[in-house]
Amino acid sequence: MPKNPKILFFPSLGFIGIMRDAPSFRVSAIFISAVAVLIRLLTGLHSYSGAGNPPKYGDYEAQRHWMELTINLPVSDWYRNTTDNDLGYWGLDYPPLTAYQSYIHGVFMRKFDEQSVALHSSRGYESLHSKVLMRWTVVLSDLAIFFPAAIAFVAAYYRQRSHEERVWVLALILLQPALILIDHGHFQYNCLSLGLAIGAAAAVISRWEIVACVLFSLSLNHKQMSMYYAPAFFSHLLGISLRKKYPVLNVLKLGAAVLSTFALCWWPFLHSREAVLQVLSRLVPIHRGLFEDYVSNFWCVSNLLIKWKQLLPDRVLVQLAFVATLACILPSMLQQILRPSRRGFLLAMFNCSFAFYFFSYQVHEKSILLPVIPGTLLALDEPLVWRWLIPGALMSMFPLLVRDGLLLPYFALLLLFFLGFVPLRSFNPVAASSLLGGFVLHLTYLLLDPPARYPYLFEAFIAAYTFAYFAAIFLYTNYRQWSRNRVLSSTQKRKKKV
Amino acid sequence: MGELLVMAAIATCVKILLLPSYHSTDFEVHRNWLAITHSLPVDRWYVDETSEWTLDYPPFFAWFERLLSAFAAVWDPRIVDLSAGKNYASASCLLFQRGSVMVADSVLYLGLWSYCKGMAPDKRKLVYAVVVFSPGLLIVDHIHFQYNGFLLGILLLSLAALKQGKDLLGGVIFAALVCFKHLFAVAGPVYFVYLLRHYCSGPRRLRNFFQLAISVLGVVVLAFGPFAYYGQVGSASFSSPFLCTSKLCFQIQQVLRRLFPFGRGLCHAYWAPNIWAMYNTADKALSILFKAAGFKVNSTTAAYTGGLVGEFSSYAVLPSITPLITFAMVLSSLVPWLYKIWRNPQPSRVVYYITYAYMCGFMFGWHVHEKASLHFVVPFSLIAVESMDNANDYLFLSTVCYYSLFPLLYEAPEYPIKVLVLLLYSTLLWDCFSNYFSVKVDGKGEDKSKASRHSRTALGRLKSSYLAGMILIEIYGQFGHRFLFPQRLEFLPLMLVSAYCSIGVFYIWVQWFRSGFSIHDWSTLPPPKDKKFGV
Numbered sequence A: 001m002p003k004n005p006k007i008l009f010f011p012s013l014g015f016i017g018i019m020r021d022a023p024s025f026r027v028s029a030i031f032i033s034a035v036a037v038l039i040r041l042l043t044g045l046h047s048y049s050g051a052g053n054p055p056k057y058g059d060y061e062a063q064r065h066w067m068e069l070t071i072n073l074p075v076s077d078w079y080r081n082t083t084d085n086d087l088g089y090w091g092l093d094y095p096p097l098t099a100y101q102s103y104i105h106g107v108f109m110r111k112f113d114e115q116s117v118a119l120h121s122s123r124g125y126e127s128l129h130s131k132v133l134m135r136w137t138v139v140l141s142d143l144a145i146f147f148p149a150a151i152a153f154v155a156a157y158y159r160q161r162s163h164e165e166r167v168w169v170l171a172l173i174l175l176q177p178a179l180i181l182i183d184h185g186h187f188q189y190n191c192l193s194l195g196l197a198i199g200a201a202a203a204v205i206s207r208w209e210i211v212a213c214v215l216f217s218l219s220l221n222h223k224q225m226s227m228y229y230a231p232a233f234f235s236h237l238l239g240i241s242l243r244k245k246y247p248v249l250n251v252l253k254l255g256a257a258v259l260s261t262f263a264l265c266w267w268p269f270l271h272s273r274e275a276v277l278q279v280l281s282r283l284v285p286i287h288r289g290l291f292e293d294y295v296s297n298f299w300c301v302s303n304l305l306i307k308w309k310q311l312l313p314d315r316v317l318v319q320l321a322f323v324a325t326l327a328c329i330l331p332s333m334l335q336q337i338l339r340p341s342r343r344g345f346l347l348a349m350f351n352c353s354f355a356f357y358f359f360s361y362q363v364h365e366k367s368i369l370l371p372v373i374p375g376t377l378l379a380l381d382e383p384l385v386w387r388w389l390i391p392g393a394l395m396s397m398f399p400l401l402v403r404d405g406l407l408l409p410y411f412a413l414l415l416l417f418f419l420g421f422v423p424l425r426s427f428n429p430v431a432a433s434s435l436l437g438g439f440v441l442h443l444t445y446l447l448l449d450p451p452a453r454y455p456y457l458f459e460a461f462i463a464a465y466t467f468a469y470f471a472a473i474f475l476y477t478n479y480r481q482w483s484r485n486r487v488l489s490s491t492q493k494r495k496k497k498v
Numbered sequence B: 001m002g003e004l005l006v007m008a009a010i011a012t013c014v015k016i017l018l019l020p021s022y023h024s025t026d027f028e029v030h031r032n033w034l035a036i037t038h039s040l041p042v043d044r045w046y047v048d049e050t051s052e053w054t055l056d057y058p059p060f061f062a063w064f065e066r067l068l069s070a071f072a073a074v075w076d077p078r079i080v081d082l083s084a085g086k087n088y089a090s091a092s093c094l095l096f097q098r099g100s101v102m103v104a105d106s107v108l109y110l111g112l113w114s115y116c117k118g119m120a121p122d123k124r125k126l127v128y129a130v131v132v133f134s135p136g137l138l139i140v141d142h143i144h145f146q147y148n149g150f151l152l153g154i155l156l157l158s159l160a161a162l163k164q165g166k167d168l169l170g171g172v173i174f175a176a177l178v179c180f181k182h183l184f185a186v187a188g189p190v191y192f193v194y195l196l197r198h199y200c201s202g203p204r205r206l207r208n209f210f211q212l213a214i215s216v217l218g219v220v221v222l223a224f225g226p227f228a229y230y231g232q233v234g235s236a237s238f239s240s241p242f243l244c245t246s247k248l249c250f251q252i253q254q255v256l257r258r259l260f261p262f263g264r265g266l267c268h269a270y271w272a273p274n275i276w277a278m279y280n281t282a283d284k285a286l287s288i289l290f291k292a293a294g295f296k297v298n299s300t301t302a303a304y305t306g307g308l309v310g311e312f313s314s315y316a317v318l319p320s321i322t323p324l325i326t327f328a329m330v331l332s333s334l335v336p337w338l339y340k341i342w343r344n345p346q347p348s349r350v351v352y353y354i355t356y357a358y359m360c361g362f363m364f365g366w367h368v369h370e371k372a373s374l375h376f377v378v379p380f381s382l383i384a385v386e387s388m389d390n391a392n393d394y395l396f397l398s399t400v401c402y403y404s405l406f407p408l409l410y411e412a413p414e415y416p417i418k419v420l421v422l423l424l425y426s427t428l429l430w431d432c433f434s435n436y437f438s439v440k441v442d443g444k445g446e447d448k449s450k451a452s453r454h455s456r457t458a459l460g461r462l463k464s465s466y467l468a469g470m471i472l473i474e475i476y477g478q479f480g481h482r483f484l485f486p487q488r489l490e491f492l493p494l495m496l497v498s499a500y501c502s503i504g505v506f507y508i509w510v511q512w513f514r515s516g517f518s519i520h521d522w523s524t525l526p527p528p529k530d531k532k533f534g535v
Helices: A025-044 A059-072 A094-114 A127-157 A163-174 A177-187 A190-207 A211-221 A224-244 A247-269 A274-282 A298-302 A312-336 A340-357 A367-377 A383-396 A398-403 A409-419 A430-445 A455-483 A488-498 B002-017 B023-040 B058-077 B091-116 B120-134 B135-145 B150-165 B167-180 B180-198 B207-236 B241-259 B276-292 B299-305 B324-342 B347-364 B371-383 B388-403 B412-442 B448-453 B460-482 B491-513
Strands: none
Touching: A025 A127, A025 A163, A025 A409, A025 A430, A025 B002, A025 B412, A059 A094, A059 A127, A059 A177, A094 A127, A094 A211, A094 B448, A127 A163, A127 A177, A127 A190, A127 B241, A127 B412, A163 A298, A163 A367, A163 A409, A177 A190, A177 A312, A177 A383, A177 A398, A177 A409, A190 A224, A190 A340, A190 A367, A190 B002, A211 A224, A211 A247, A224 A312, A224 A340, A224 B460, A224 B491, A247 A274, A247 A488, A298 A340, A298 A455, A312 A409, A312 A455, A340 A367, A340 A398, A340 A455, A340 B091, A367 A383, A367 A398, A383 A398, A383 A409, A383 A430, A383 A455, A383 B412, A398 A409, A398 A430, A398 B276, A409 B002, A409 B412, A430 A455, A488 B002, B002 B091, B002 B120, B002 B135, B002 B276, B023 B058, B023 B135, B058 B207, B058 B241, B058 B299, B091 B135, B091 B150, B091 B388, B120 B167, B135 B150, B150 B167, B150 B180, B150 B347, B180 B207, B180 B347, B180 B412, B207 B241, B207 B460, B276 B491, B324 B347, B347 B371, B388 B412, B388 B448, B388 B460, B388 B491, B460 B491
């Protein structure tokens, strides 16, 4: 029955072959994007980080404060402690592109609500109107960078796949709940740095190496966290270059692209060594410790048994973290230098970012977004990964999101994810029992009071539980990177049988 | 059943996400009813005036609120506190009330399921989707705040019973529905004629008639009886038959006075897109014309230039409308169909009868709310995929009616949401209907000759351009107006929306009205269109 729509959306329903007869991928992409925007707007109705919580509020206030700073102060003062810029109160600690983005959004905010970004007086400014405007800045950033990047990626990487499969994977990328909850609930602009990184990945896949270098440098200049992907880009592009006629020339060309993009971004600060160092000092948070709160990485989970912070001084911990991370990313890098391939590159992105998440210094819960993105991009090639990764990633951020007052959207988006993408029949006993375990932990966290001696006991439980998942996924994907055969998705299996 | 549950779960996720959105005064109204029914004895329910939001739904709904209030009292006692709970809208209150609407929606799903039992799987899924994802219900129930999904679920249960030939049950459920919300009584004549001719015919007609009459009366007595009873008990101490009767009358009168507030005027603050919206617009236009021509025009009409279109019942040029006129118009528009039902009552056509009845009530009724369009759009969705013409009409009518709900939500956070929800719904329906009808042609070859001519649902040039005009109206209302008339004529955008939508609703209504006269076979409804309107 060739006419029947392939069942991909709402697989348990087996009915919505969305846009089956759509004339092109573009029309379906518009439809999916509209759904994605709707979900983002709905999430945006809810609370944000630090809502109504003086004196320091949260990430929402930080972003607003940066808009206030950048539109009212000269560029030279953005990263410096001055009478008008108290670095102790949400000082700017992201690279210059974030500052420029804050400037543009600040101008937007000033146009519609002048008070919300007035110097000094706007601290902790919260109103329904300004919240709507702030939410719009994120949605517009998403539409400007993340959506086009995702569409370009799917068009490039899944060129050979069927129409339905491409639409499906695009929907998964755009409706992926972890990013929506952090950007449109908690309030951040990860869509920009991650979108630029996805764009860079799409360029790598299309073999537009210079574009890839420029986009990835921009991503790095928006959030230093994009560094998690750097080993993958570096090793893949190096591997490709080595196979060219003039390898050295090619490397130099790419290096020039990176350097000139950086120079452009840092232009206002390049006039003196001191200014550059001032910005750099803001970007490297050595003083913040090995980890904060309860993040599902190696240091935090092993800290339950080994008290790292008491055992070793910060300086040694930094070195230890560096060595451990390096050891973990080396296999992936090596693989890409020796045998660069498109799928291997995406797996390297995944593995390297996970290695950073596990072992690097000062990792935040939200950093799980970095592995989640390549895991989602690979959805059709590695069908096992995203199904385990996305719920796990959400769960690892659960305590954070509860603190933000995002309990309801958390559950709604999690449920929508399962209903929309995971077929009921895929629930084998292992999946079902792990789901049950996760559910019990959620309930425990919500309903029970932790013992007075261990106030963060349940956070630790959740971190340890999700760490076990992540570690298993990490080992599996490292294995997958070195193995040559592809995993067949169920639809392809069916195709083969026919 | 499984599919319905999955769809309901998806819809519930969206409803949960909508939880913090804007809610109208209806939220406080229903909270107050929880407090009234929980903290006062039954005989005080319709008398209490602690809050301005007095109980004005019939007794069954009050009992429904009583049931909810039992849970509310456990959840958060302040919700059901008559005085301390006033304007209480904390997170827990919000969660409880919004949650109660979501849970009450299960009646809608139950009704839907029981109506769709026995349908072909493809068709059933489509009907489920059309109802479950209705933006109208989302806007009115889950943003604006009301319990329409619950009430319409009862209506669907009644329709399901009638469709399956369980006439007595259908009639009783309908009587109960009217005792939940009396606005549903518009379909009363249709139910009466249908049941009289379908149930009370044949050899056992007398027995059936009395059975039906007693059951329906029983329901009404059950609803209004307690108020009569409490009226008598309360006045027993006076031991005077006169006082006793007067007290009884007082209670019943009090209930009725609350239910039928004729003092409220012909149109609601925002005109529902019905015949009276056109009438008001015409009056306004004529008065401007007359003024320009130099005639002296009644100046009281200036009342509605100060912002919102207020309660509007005095006309400058056209004759005023009384409740009796609206009543007569509703009834007379029903007459051709009533005759048709009288001649040949068909269980498979019941949904058409009811849809038409509510359409008439909406077009001509007194003080109709724009929300009442749900009363016919939701039943219509049950038959939306019966034929391609129905699908076309449904797509058109639901888009128009749901668009006319837009002014209910006027705050910034909900604006893009309502626009996107409607756009996505209409696109999805268009896509699903096209698929459904083209697959049907390929598959079984039913009505092949007809379907092969237009293999996709197409709205036709007239309707498409009308819908495109709607976009222009919206753009004008949102952006154009404030450039053209800054700070002036603030009623104009709203008036344009209701007048424009009323044309669309009227167009569909005329087709249904005409089909009441046609001797054409029922299977194509409305009758074949003129060539120039067609595809």
